[in-house]
Amino acid sequence: MRWKGKSIGLALGGGGARGIAHIGVLKVLEREDIPIDLLVGTSVGALVGGAYASGVGPDELEKKVDEFLNSPEFQSSAIQAIETAYTREEGGVVQKIQGFLKNRFYVVQTMLKPGILSNEDFQTIVNYFIPDIQIEETRIPFRAAATDLVSGELITFSGGSLRQAVMASCAVPGAIEPLRDGEMLLSNGGIICLVPISIAKREGADIVIAVAPDRDTCSEEEFRTAMDIRIRAVEITAHKLEDYELMDADVIIRPEVGDLHWCHFSQARNLVEEGERATKGKLEDIRNALPGIKKWFTLKRILTSGSREEKG
Secondary structure, eight states: OOBTTBOEEEEEOOOGGGGGHHHHHHHHHHHTTOOOSEEEEETHHHHHHHHHHTTOOHHHHHHHHHHHHTSHHHHTSHHHHHHHHHOOOOOOHHHHHHHHHHHHHHHHHHHHSSEEEOHHHHHHHHHHHSOSOBGGGOSSOEEEEEEETTTOOEEEEOSSBHHHHHHHHHOOTEEEOOEEETTEEEEEGGGTOSSOHHHHHHTTOSEEEEEOOOOOSOOOOOOOSHHHHHHHHHHHHHHHHHHHHHTTOSEEEOOOOTTOOTTOGGGHHHHHHHHHHHHHTTHHHHHHHSTTHHHHHHHHHHHHHHHHHHHO
């Protein structure tokens, strides 16, 4: 549905576990009847966006996330092990040694394999959230961003398997094995396009609401190894690229996720709540960006209030 002839696009950025905040964003937009004509996602934004575009509501999606994180499959997975290794909680000597060894083990894994998580293992996760349909069949028009490691080009999925598109978009370098597609080797869309505003514009969105759940660039981490320094350098570069991309957005929603690591999925409930809080704080900006929508909300409140009085 176009609002006053304007097409509204929602661009969901990446960020690993931090992207669970997208669910809270969708909750508020749906509750406030903010129309979405196009949904574009990068990385975890493609996972959440793809599920929502296919008809999985935010409440159902939150429930599925909670169930998955408590499942034996996730508890014994490499992602859970990585989170444990990166958790900075106080612990005894044994726990600290275990965390140190797990951390180093997964660093070694990245030296020997194309990803800590194989395509087969990650496919199971994607299948849990994403139905086996074509992108053309989604309830809301959907696009996913990925990167071809061979050509270095941005790839936009606008058709074909929804699961395949989400798989490619989510393939975080080092963590998830790239996806082979013909001559292309597909990896995370965030390599080039952290928040897919440009894709939303190119696909016809007149007004773009961008969601960027990225961590702060300020850090008190100790950079003890070459790997620590390299990761920090990549984060700074990504943050500057994101700032540049966000200049083209009409409304920017920034859930405050602090310095939360991409693998901290145990914070899911807090992240959903933060997504809701951040979106509520931007409702006035959204309404100002949509022509005539303020009058619609005023009328809606009057009608809703009248209906309640009649029932009373």
